[in-house]
Amino acid sequence: MGKTLFDKIWDSHVVAKIDEGPSVLYIDRHLIHEVTSPQAFAGIEKRGIEVFRPQNTVATPDHNVPTIDQHLSIKDELSRFQVNKLTENCERHGVTLFGLNHPYQGIVHVIGPQLGLTRPGMTIVCGDSHTSTHGAFGSVAFGIGTSEVEMVLATQCIMQPKPKKMRISVEGELPKGISAKDVVLYIISKVTASGGTGYFVEFAGSAIRSLSMEGRMTVCNMSIEMGARGGLIAPDQTTFDYVKGREYAPQGEEWEKELAKWKELYSDEDAVFDKEIVYDAADIEPMITYGTNPGMGTKVKGRIPTLEEVPEKERNSFTKSMKYMGFNPGDELIGKPIDYVFVGSCTNGRIEDLREVAKFVKGRKKADNITAWIVPGSKQVEQQAIEEGIVDVLEEAGFKLRQPGCSACLAMNDDKIPSGKYAVSTSNRNFEGRQGPGSRTLLASPVTAAAVAVTGSIVDPREISELELV
């Protein structure tokens, strides 16, 4: 029987298998940040052991950094302490750190791919659930807890039960103006926020293959939002072209050797998945969420389900969610007033996302009722945005680019949406209070966010800009 792409990578990294228990899985790349690593370093120090393979771990502060005045000392005492702790830990243990103000600093899931640290066939982990982003390169990448971060620091391995395998195929050509974010929000709205639990998902099909690397990262990034352990896409020429020539990518002969291996990374034709789902690309429209988990999404032009349309057992949670959001069951979404727009995060903080926003807002003006935060995913994205003139276009339209970090995606720093306010956000979670206590989040694509930013209310971007969308 053939093997799935996931099996090929997983099986080649199993150091040992415990009977009726987990596998000992070898980790090629370990990414760490300031929030989920300090207790892990403390743990190995308490045991009196060293980091086993410091060269396989790379660190950057992202969750808890300010997005303005990064050249100054961090104002918040606890945040400063945590970021400094990361620096100390990395120095003490010989781990490469791209610290604040380093030209490579940024959100871990943006910098990994950008620097060529993320490569096909690797196992990649990070104490962050959006590690699934790296699966876009045909790697097995997933989020772990801090105890597991400690395991990787101590032994370069973790203990994991092997997940089941699911394949989600999106077939056909994506309609004009539909982005990767719409694709993944569509999938999650169908699968639900828990439908992928216990599975590792391979995204496949012609619509997925047509996506750029940035788009594929957006799709894999949100695998966790359907509960999946991770998501991955078989590498192809698009992948190889993206990786080639990047700072840490293999060069010369080494490149050729690796490339030959990467070309074997696909699911065999007779591979069997535990679950298979196929969607029709033609059915996908601009998407938006209306509730408090990412599965509660619909077409921008659609409406919130009525109470009767929700399964009886879920009605309590649904009603609680509607109350939190200040929406009524059955409401149309178009025209609802919005207060904030956030463009950024590991889901949509890449250069392609900023390009799309700039293209849309060019020649337009930000609506007066909107506060917009546009946050690049990394220093390199910021630099590129300056060089490409994106920053000028944004400023002309009344927007300002902030400095890199996770920012309002999880509101650990000062970038908090005030209580009761509505934010259309390109991030990944619309949980209660996710973007600040009492904040109300509606997830959407960068283009939809840009359209909302210029109209001040929920709008289908195709209605304003049909000719410009590709």
Add this chain to the structure above:
Amino acid sequence: MAIEKFTKITSSAVPLPIENVDTDQIIPARFLKATTREGFGENLFRDWRYDSNNKPVEDFVLNDPKYSGKILVAGKNFGSGSSREHAAWAVHDYGFKVVVSSFFADIFRGNSLNNGLLPVLVTEDFLDEIFAEIDKDPKAQFEVDLESQTFKIVSSGSTASFEINSYKKECLLNGFDDIDYLLNIKDKITAFEASRA
């Protein structure tokens, strides 16, 4: 470094019949700035427990004196979202030893097991039975026995068995953690690295 041993507990339970409780609710991000593992229980379910003026929300279960105990009984898909282990630390630090649900998010489940917090997976019907029991008598007792892998409603004797892999079971019964195991097979890991070079 050992985790707390788990064998058997008998306790009343706290009901949280809400579905899709994500880890941002269990412990909001703004409380993740600590660099140690201790003290997160104080902010467990912070934004459900306290209003914006930091006043306790009276009808939230943790503030309701009717409910107490070492068992948290939660609706389907508990612990979804962020991988923050702080969520498992917060639940455990608050004083819970067991979380019961009809569905757990993968990462939360793993994190719990690594911290001596036992996730007990039961059917939706049995979960409803537990909620009904607490509704009838908030002080109703439940018995969780890891050795026999059973969860019992004491008054009715109604019992459900739960799954746990035998490796993790041994770890919890003996207070071992995964790092001890991995450190013991370091030779194997080094040999694996050599075989790939």
